[in-house]
Amino acid sequence: MTKDRKIALGVDIGGSHITAAAVCLDQFEVIPGTSINQKLDSKASKEAILEAWAGTIREALSHRACNESMELAGIGIAMPGPFDYPNGVAMFAGNDKYECLYRVDVRKPLSALINIPEEKIHFFNDASSFAVGAALQQQVLHKRTVALTLGTGFGAAFLLNALPTIEDALIPENGCLWDKEFKDGIADDYFSTRWFVRKYRAMTGETHTGVREIVASHSEAKHEVFQEFVENLTVFLSPHLEKFNAEALLIGGNIARSHHLFVEALRDTLGVPLGLQIEIVEDTENCNMLGASHLMKLDYWKQQAALKAFF
Template sequence: MSIIIGVDIGGSHISSAAIQSNVFTIIDGTYFSGAVNSKASKEVILEKWAEIINHTINVVHNTPGFDADEKIGIAFSMPGPFQYQTGIAMFEGNDKYESLYNVSVPDELLKYLKTQNVSFRFLNDASCFGVGGVLKQEQEPENKKVIAITLGTGFGAAFLDNKLPITQGDNVPDNGCLWDKKYNGDLADNCFSTRWFLNQYEQSTGEKLTDGVKEIADIENEHAVKIFRNFAFNLTEFLAPYIVDFNAGLLVIGGNIAKSHRLFLAPFEENLKNKNIELVVSIVDNTEQTSILGSSYLFNESFWEKIKEELPLF
C-alpha cells in the first residue's frame, strides 16, 4: 500500500495526513486538523472525523499518478479504552466520546468517507507517539529500548523495544502505563500534567491561571522558575527506576508541556547524570504529527505481523 493516511484522535481534536510509506514522512499539503466536541452525538463526532480525513483523501485523489483503484490504508492513533483489534470503541466513564461506546469505528465511519476503498488499523495513541518518535530520530538508536512520554492534560507513556510496544514483563510497569502509578502518594497523572503546574502556581502566588503551562513559562518569574525546577526533580525521581529497569537508551518527550522544555530539560538531564543514568533525551515539538507518523507504521507489514496478535483489547 503506497498511500497511507495517519489519523491522530485527541480528546478535543482530530488530525489527519497522508504518509509516503517508503520514507515515512508527511506528504506536503495533506495535513489537516480540526476541533471535535467529544461529548457530542455519535453522528456529529463521526461526521467531524470524516470531514478532516476527507480533506486528506481529496488531496491524495488529486495527486498526479494516484491510481483511483488503489486501496488507501487509514491508521488511527486512538486513545483508550478501545478494542484495537476490532476497532470497537469502549469509551465509558472517561468523559469523552461516550456516545461511541460499543460502536465499530470502521463500519460507522465508512458511511461518511468519500471513498469505500480503504483499510483500517488502530493502535494506542501513546504507542503511536513512541513509534513516531523513533522514526523521527535522525539516527536510529543503537539501544532499541525506548520510553516515550507525553506531558499535557494527561500523562501518557509507552515502552518500546525495536519499535514494538511492550506492555507486560518484569522490566515494564503493568500495561506499559505510567499515569496510574503512584508518586508522592498521588497518581502520576496528577503530578506530571498541566493541572499540577496550575495548582503549584496558585499555591505559590495565590493567582489562578487558566491558559496552561505556556502561560506560566511566559511569565518566567521566580515562582515559575522554581516550579519548573521542582517538576524536573520530580520527573527524574519518578522515571529513574523505570529507565533503569527497562534499560532504555532513548527517552522521547512530547505534549504541550514539552514545548516549555527550556525551563526543565537541563536540570532534568543533570539530575539523571547525578544518578549515573545515561540515555538520549529527545524533545518532540509536534506531538500530533509524530503520532500520525507512528500510526502509519501499522501498514509496515513486517511490523504489523509482529504486533497484530498483541494488540490490547482495551
C-alpha cells in the first residue's frame, strides 16, 4: 500500500515528564488518540532515562495512525537546555535534572533503542518549539512574535520571518531572557514558580508548593502577588518588546493557566501602550510537539548552518 501522507512524531521532554504524539504534517495538527504521556525520574541512571524516553516514543509509534498509509518523516524533540541541539548532545550540569547525561550524545543510543535512523531524529529548544507551535495555533507566525513559557523556569523565544532567531541586533544575547539582570537578581528569579511561592509566603506565612495551590487559596494576598507580578513583567519586558518591534506576545506554561488573575492587567500595561496582541496558550505540550515537528520538517538546523555560511 502506498503511503500517501507524511507524519512526524512530536516529542516534548520536560524535567519530570515526556509526551509524544503523531503530528499530521499537512495540517500541523496532533492526530487524535496518539498522544502518550509518562512521568520521568530525571535523577535516574543514564540507561533508565534513555529507555524511558525510548519506551514512550516506541509506544506512540506503535499506534495504527503511524502505520496505516502514512510515512514517518522524522521525530522532532522539544528539549530544555542546556543542550547542543544540532548535534544531539546533552549539556545538563548544575541544573538538578538529567545530570547523568552530561556530554552524552543521546541521538545515537536513542536511535538504536527505537530503531529509527539517527538522521531522522531532531532536537530543538523547548521555548523555541513552543513559540513556533503557539504561533501556528494562534495564526501569528507571520508576525514579529515573542513567546514566553512561565513555570518552574522562565523561557522565551523571538520569532522573526516565522523562525526562532538567536542572533539579531534587536534581540537579547542568545535570544534568551531568563538570565538577564532584573532588580536584585535575574529574570528567572522573578518570573517563575519559586517567586510566587516565596512572595506568597512572605505575605501570608503560608507555604505552598506551586502557583495552582496559591490560586486555589481564599486569601486576598494572591491578588496582590499577581499584581506585583504584572508590574515586574511590564518593567522587564517593555524595553525588549519595543526594541524588537514585537507585534504579538504569546504566553504559555503552567502559570499561564492562572491567566484570569493577570492577563487583562497585562493587556492594559503592555498590550495597549505597545499595540501588542497578547494571547494565552494553555496547551503548552501540544504546542511544543507541533513546533518541534514544524522545525523538523523545515530542517531548521541545516537552514541555520547555510545562512551562517552565506553571511
